Amino acid sequence: MNYESSVTADSPEYTTADMAGADGRTERSSRRGLWITVVLLAIVVVAVAVYYLMGSGEPAPEAGADAGQAPAITVVSPGSGSIEGEISATGTLAARRAMPVGIAGEGGRVVSVPVDAGQWVNAGQVLAVIDHSVQNQQAASASAQVQVAQADARLAQSNLERALQLVDRGFISQADVDRLTATRDAAAARVKVAQAQAGELRARNARLNVVAPASGLVLERNVEPGQVVGAGAGTLFLIAKGGEMEMLARVGESDLARLSTGVSADVVPVGTEKVYNGQIWQLSPTIDPQNRQGTARIALPYAEGLRPGGFAAATIKSGTVVAPLLPESAVLSDDEGSYVYVAGKDNKVERRAVQTGAVTADGVIITQGLTGRERIVLRAGGFLNPGQTIRPVKAGS
Template sequence: MNYETPVHAETAKPLGESTYDTVDPDARGGRRRLYVIGAVIAILIAGAIAFAYMTGGGETATPAGGDSEQAPTISVITPGRATIEGTITATGTLAARRSVPVGVVGEGGRVVSVTADAGDWVEAGQVLVSIDRAVQNQQASAATAQIEVARADANLAQSNLDRALQLVDRGFISTADVDRLTATRDAAVARVRVAQAQASELRERNARLNVVAPTSGYVLERMVEPGQVVSAGSGALFTIARGGEMELNAQISETDLARLSVGVEATVQPAGTDEAFTGQIWQLAPVIDEQSRQGVARIALSYAPELRPGGFATARIQSGTVVAPRLPESAILSDDEGSFVYVVDSENKARRRAVTTGLVTQEGVAITTGLTGTERVVLRAGGFLTDGETVNPQKAEN
């Protein structure tokens, strides 16, 4: 038996139209609103989670150790303690340790010859300059002749006295005549001595015409030439470094000067050469220059051709040893309150620590007070930290 449902034109659905389209439009709008509300809620939850993560809020967003992941990462070192040899670097001018000017001692005259030049070694008493002495030689000859004249007079007076003494016993010569002849003889003998003294004086004067080296040493300067007329007012004709000894007049700050003493060794390197020379401090300046606040340490050096007076040189002076922590200069800061470093404590917080610096070496600066050597010290960038700031320390190589 067939049952057929009648189809009316008013209720017939077009071909391809689903039954969903027959749902009430109000029902479809309600579902859409649910979808939109769900999406908005999901977006709000995701934003809240992201905000909590970025601000560190919430227990689930903070890792173990608090906010250390947000702290700056810095390098720290544990300096320990070491034996530090202090070195003071100073610069100065080379000079002769004892500079001896040599001039005319006698009356001077025309220079006949010069036997030494700058750069020569001379011995004490060596003739450096010969002076024309033609006139002086004639005077010396005259003085020698006067000695002979006086001696002849003395011999004649002695002969007269001898004859008179032979006639006294016969009564031909009185005692008064003998006394007079004796006085004549004595005066003649005295005139011989005077003539001899005058001749000796002339010989000495002539000998002093030559300019001789007063000491053995190295000739630094020569300021005389043959034919030149010189006298006692001509000034120095030569400059001699006694014994060839040199020195460096090192300019040193008053604080470093207080740490030095006579006898301390130093290494001197002249400008323009890689060769170094070993010397010793033999004198420290008793005064400090008021303008530069520096003093002079005089470093004695043996002769070497590279050590030229007037040249520039650098000295490295040993200033003693200490056992103390040593830090790179980058770790040490300073302000109006003095020198300080930042030390990271057990809570990873940077703490300011006042320190006192000591010897300065190529490896670093000695810390005499303020550190034991076991602390974690900020190696660099301490100037960007504040006291109590949390940091993320990372150990660096010493």
């Protein structure tokens, strides 16, 4: 006999085994979905973070957050004060009154030169002795001619006096007296001629020697014993009158207009650190059209360190000015001129064009462009750009 049994869901066998398998599969599916959701959320968070960090069109971070990332830059507010104006110039040293000395007479062979360059001489002192042998003989001859003329004049005077004594006795006529008088006058005139000729020779002989026209310092000696010199021999000696020196300072056209005679100046020759004080005694009346400069002549007393022809630097006082004074590190320059960086509104970097004046030991004088109340970038200006946000830090804080 065949018996068929039907198995249903309500049977004990299905409820115990098959339901357990179904619950396991459902739990695993739920866990898998949870992990997928977590991963997707993490990806979204990372994407949003990257999006904001890259600044892709979203609103900028708040000022407080941005200030923490801005670079700290040292700034200074120089203010305005009275500054002793100075003008720096360069130039050459020279004798203030250079006197070239040459041959005044006919010249001749140089016998001796008793002075040398670097020595002091007095007015009228002999610098070079010229051979006088021929001229001395000529002078002696002229002196003898004077004596001959004087003897003739004495004889003519005696003849006239004797003739006058004989006129009253009738032995001498008036015509003879007139003739003797003329002879006497002619003899006296010849004496004067001879004396003048002798004096001329003596004067020429005196001019043969080269003498100093004034007291001073001998700068150059261009003659040696045995040399034959004449009127065309040129300058034999160069003398600085009184030993006074000067500096020919080359000054710009605008700076020259700010100077006047009597202004003090400090001169430092090249190769030394010694400072020589002088005064401007003359300003050039003309401007060189090539370099737009003029000459300020600075008078200097004699000193061994001042050598004519040498190069020197001068610092000239140009009065007191009221202007900001900045360190050199704060002033920049390019093809457009000098400028500074200013920490402006919202701490944004602004470029400000300025006009600089003299450079002193304390900094650069700003003549135009600043009031002194601005916050000027002290350093690192070369690494900034206009519009960049910075965090200003007062110098010294």
